[in-house]
Amino acid sequence: MKVAIASDHGGINIKQELITLMKELEIEYIDLGCECESSVDYPDYAIPVAEKVANGEVDRGVLICGTGIGMSIAANKVKGVRCALVHDTFSAKATREHNNSNILAMGERVIGPGLAREIAKIWLTTEFEGGRHQNRINKITTYESE
């Protein structure tokens, strides 16, 4: 599995924590920024990650900003993206099993690095269940293509 990860200035510490996690899990990743602590605009990071997921260059994406909300709104504008904003471990597992979410968004001003790491670990290692859940995703895909 290959993952694209990015954050704005509000999510840079958790981004580093999750890069460490992916190294430990031996997950291949590409870091699409941001590099600095100065203020940047979250769509400039969310959309490139979402496009790489949508065009198959990577399998999954991880996006961190202050709340996770801006990143998730922007990522979900890209066709084929199912970005889940998650701040608890139950939802991390459920959104992989039920929604086959392909991008995880979190907010560094909402949760700490320990919980973010647990959520990301669950999300990166949980498989989609398919079955009835696939039918529901197909309805979203059909709507997107109309």
Ligand code: RB5
């Ligand atoms: C940046 O100040 C902040 O608005 C951003 O990180 C994010 O929380 C937006 O949704």
